[in-house]
Amino acid sequence: GAGVSQTPSNKVTEKGKYVELRCDPISGHTALYWYRQSLGQGPEFLIYFQGTGAADDSGLPNDRFFAVRPEGSVSTLKIQRTERGDSAVYLCASSRQRDTEAFFGQGTRLTVV
């Protein structure tokens, strides 16, 4: 596709449930990033993939959060035992290589009730 695609655009889940958020990066982009944006804040780094491997996962808040990119293209962010504090917009971005001009998707708004 022409841009970074994220699905679903909105997700409402109950506290304690498991959720998966999907990101389709721009074709040919080897670098992929996940960010989280809470209300009134800027995007906060979660994890960065170069190809299939997580090159930097220092932003993942705890072990309930996990992300994969098995074939070096699509990535899935997985959140176990969701908490109300996980409610935010989860943004995915990709870039051609390691250059820092990253292109963002429209985000997935996660609401934990």
Next chain:
Amino acid sequence: DQQVKQNSPSLSVQEGRISILNCDYTNSMFDYFLWYKKYPAEGPTFLISISSIKDKNEDGRFTVFLNKSAKHLSLHIVPSQPGDSAVYFCAASEGNTDKLIFGTGTRLQVFP
């Protein structure tokens, strides 16, 4: 510990005038700075960037200035247009790391 700060949550400017958005940072290891623009329900869109070896970068109506000694950068938009109304985020990165550290954003409103 907010390493990138945008102290003005909002700014209102008349169409045709200059908009100046400010950003301060605390980490002297940051060497690459970017501005992103965000419309509601969309992801941030890259606008302009500057490397720490420069003090100015210009692209059309947009100019970014970097003052390393003051750890300050600014985005100038001139002339401002109503379509520029959006939230603007300043971001920075360090050396070989690939993560961007974002500020909290400034909401710009350009009125006719």
